[in-house]
Amino acid sequence: DVKVTQSSRYLVKRTGEKVFLECVQDMDHENMFWYRQDPGLGLRLIYFSYDVKMKEKGDIPEGYSVSREKKERFSLILESASTNQTSMYLCASMRGGSYNEQFFGPGTRLTVL
């Protein structure tokens, strides 16, 4: 059974803190993605990675960075959390090639106070 796991289901942080969200997949997929999900806005792509140490900006990268040191792990970093980054964060992975299915983790609900 394919699996994408995220380190926390719920997280509460304070403004200005550095926040790490971790995502691990066990499917040997090349591609990994970070989205944020907000009511009425759907899913918006923050960053994605198509290989180890490779990354590309998505539609809303401001205020975020990512790290992919190993194929199975993709981290999202909020350098200095702000209240407008309170959201649901979803990680996904996809095997190489195009138009394949993306497999999603359960999400991390982050609250920044």
Place this chain on the structure above:
Amino acid sequence: AQSVTQLDSQVPVFEEAPVELRCNYSSSVSVYLFWYVQYPNQGLQLLLKYLSGSTLVKGINGFEAEFNKSQTSFHLRKPSVHISDTAEYFCAVSEGGGGNKLTFGTGTQLKVEL
């Protein structure tokens, strides 16, 4: 740039009734279309996808969708819904040319009532 419009934010329907969730897209190139479902407190999972070939695509759980190029639509249908179909449904598009990125719509909350 590609975009996806889901005009209905919420669709209430009675159990065993048919349902249609609407999705329209805009793109200047060929597109590939997807429907994902998100059950409460879970991540998204793929319902069905259209890449090429027959414009009527069948997916899991009795759902199907029809690609209409002239109307730039990819509406999702089910002839008889069940309580367990209550979820949020997202339409997504990927542009041709080997892209891996998806652009999602804003989602439609389907609420099935007894």
